[in-house]
Amino acid sequence: MSVTSYIIALGSNRRGRHGGPRAEVQAALVAIGGVRAVSRIHETPPLGPSIRRFANAVAEVESGEAPEALLRRLKALERAFGRRPGQRWGARVIDLDIVLWSGGCWASRTLTVPHPQYRARRFVLAPLAEIAPDWRDPVTGRATLPLLHAVDRRRPCA
Template sequence: MRRAYISLGSNMGDKRGNIALALEHLDAITGIHVAARSHDYRTPPWGDTDQDWFINACAALDTSLTPEALLVACLAIETRMGRIRTRKWGPRVIDIDLLDYDGLTLISNDLTLPHPHLMERAFVLIPLAEIASDLMISGRSVTATAHALADPAIIPYD
């Protein structure tokens, strides 16, 4: 089994329910086990800011799938849950990003690992640091970078 980390985000409908349902769908797939999950965080929109606030979370997955197969599974869950890609960084029922796959560096037409914008996004790093405090990405500490990018607008949901 390999350890992968994903981020999840939703800003449409039952945001927290969408995150929970996506994780249930992932855990039901043969070869994927949700090993850990962060709290939910209320976060402001990023990129395209003319939209509702988000719920973001991260999860650790133990998986026997290849990185490409794991990405396909994540995209299939997005589609199953009704995600329609109409505008970049726009509103979404669910967004699932593969952040890291056992420290692998990969660049292909469909997948870049680690996620190319991971170390720039507090809304991903804060929940990721909660479940992977010792994780290093490209030689940088996730926890230290999360602290450096801390944003008071990112609030944990209880």
């Protein structure tokens, strides 16, 4: 397979062997390799049952791996960082998700690209807008910035 680009979402809300959540995200970026661009690290509120805030970022990564192969490598990195299976949206040392792929769509038993939930997740779209504001969703054809604005419009005013 030729070299393609992936958008990877990174998140952490638990201390690991590299330090706090920000340090875990930074260490994961180094471990992934092939990083062409990376957003700043955003501190975001937890979803679901977790009470700890998250450090979230998005990276554009170049790889010659097919989506399934990259997914296997990312899951192996999560395990190496100390991630254990557990409660959905619970505390985790690192979470690595393939969000988008320059090859368009991919669907298998274990992976769907684009990530089915990314269009509704500000913690993915805001960092993505920093590094790839014009990247188009292969399903809707909408660019990152309009997707982010749509999520912001749905948020209630405080």
